[in-house]
Amino acid sequence: MPKQDHESAVQLDEIDRHIIQLLNKNGRISFTDLAKEIKLSRVAVQARIHAMVESGVIECFTAVINPEKAGLHLSAFFNVEVEPKYLQEVAENLSKDPAVSSLYHMTGPSKLHMHGLFKDNREMEAFLEKRLYPLPGIMSVDCQILIKRYKSRIGMKL
Amino acid sequence: MPKQDHESAVQLDEIDRHIIQLLNKNGRISFTDLAKEIKLSRVAVQARIHAMVESGVIECFTAVINPEKAGLHLSAFFNVEVEPKYLQEVAENLSKDPAVSSLYHMTGPSKLHMHGLFKDNREMEAFLEKRLYPLPGIMSVDCQILIKRYKSRIGMKL
DNA sequence: GTTGAAATGCTGTGTAC
DNA sequence: GTACACAGCATTTCAAC
Numbered sequence: 001m002p003k004q005d006h007e008s009a010v011q012l013d014e015i016d017r018h019i020i021q022l023l024n025k026n027g028r029i030s031f032t033d034l035a036k037e038i039k040l041s042r043v044a045v046q047a048r049i050h051a052m053v054e055s056g057v058i059e060c061f062t063a064v065i066n067p068e069k070a071g072l073h074l075s076a077f078f079n080v081e082v083e084p085k086y087l088q089e090v091a092e093n094l095s096k097d098p099a100v101s102s103l104y105h106m107t108g109p110s111k112l113h114m115h116g117l118f119k120d121n122r123e124m125e126a127f128l129e130k131r132l133y134p135l136p137g138i139m140s141v142d143c144q145i146l147i148k149r150y151k152s153r154i155g156m157k158l
Numbered sequence: 159m160p161k162q163d164h165e166s167a168v169q170l171d172e173i174d175r176h177i178i179q180l181l182n183k184n185g186r187i188s189f190t191d192l193a194k195e196i197k198l199s200r201v202a203v204q205a206r207i208h209a210m211v212e213s214g215v216i217e218c219f220t221a222v223i224n225p226e227k228a229g230l231h232l233s234a235f236f237n238v239e240v241e242p243k244y245l246q247e248v249a250e251n252l253s254k255d256p257a258v259s260s261l262y263h264m265t266g267p268s269k270l271h272m273h274g275l276f277k278d279n280r281e282m283e284a285f286l287e288k289r290l291y292p293l294p295g296i297m298s299v300d301c302q303i304l305i306k307r308y309k310s311r312i313g314m315k316l
Numbered sequence: 317g318t319t320g321a322a323a324t325g326c327t328g329t330g331t332a333c
Numbered sequence: 334g335t336a337c338a339c340a341g342c343a344t345t346t347c348a349a350c
Binding site for chain 1: 325326327328
């Protein structure tokens with residue numbers, strides 16, 4: 001867990017960015033190989049990575065799963081309009097839901113933007129009826145279904 | 159690279175799901191520790207992970223970066239309406255843009271849903287003016303700015 | 317699926333510069 | 334930051350079950 005969690009930028013140099021780029025491509029690369037690639041000693045690379053984890057620049061290492069192949073054939077994006085006074089409560093509730101993969105508070109009329117992953121239509125309907133609609137202050141929900149994933153998170157610029 | 163890339167589901171059992179869950183929490187856990195946690199031999203665990211990478215269930219391993227701390231203070235979501243005949247061209251073009259972190263083709267009037275990460279307002283404006291608006295067939299763009307990230311991808315259900 | 321074993325490579329730690 | 338060394342683990346690849 002990172003020690004500092006205030007959302008301020010951390011000063012990163014070109015070497016840090018290069019390390020991040022390589023870790024982004026392969027999160028399980030050994031420190032030894034990473035050090036060879038960026039032409040720095042292993043200890044120095046480990047120290048930099050450790051520092052970036054501590055400062056929260058690197059949040060964690062994870063496996064990227066293909067939802068479709070894991071049996072989640074339905075991806076949907078929701079814009080949820082919530083009465084402001086219930087926003088926090090609704091957001092915390094939805095965050096805990098395993099079907100919700102991402103949840104953001106946005107500017108604009110539909111404050112909450114949500115991504116959901118479902119096995120099928122039946123499961124999505126159950127989610128809407130039993131989990132989303134019963135929440136307090138839900139004023140409107142619009143839903144768009146994913147047709148094709150052109151690009152997905154991996155490899156940010158920096 | 160996965161050998162099969164047709165988007166069909168792969169049969170996963172409870173042990174596979176458990177492995178995915180642990181790899182999701184810590185993508186750099188050693189096979190040895192993973193094997194201890196799920197009470198299976200190292201060789202069996204490695205074989206299962208290897209099979210899931212080959213079949214494309216596990217797309218890759220990666221580092222999750224906090225954009226804010228990496229100096230990308232502005233996250234924005236765009237709904238882009240494109241003339242259908244230019245959709246493919248526009249999508250391919252935008253996919254290559256380093257500022258675009260996610261790009262999806264959705265149902266609904268605004269076919270393309272896009273997430274962008276920018277250092278600041280100035281950079282976003284430059285992206286809009288120089289990269290997005292000049293593309294062919296762009297009919298409308300609406301943009302929402304991220305206020306707060308409640309939940310972000312990590313740890314899907316399965 | 318399991319265990320065991322051997323060679324090789326990786327990690328954590330410490331020292332000295 | 335580098336270089337080196339050392340012990341302890343981890344990984345790869347066998348073989349045998």
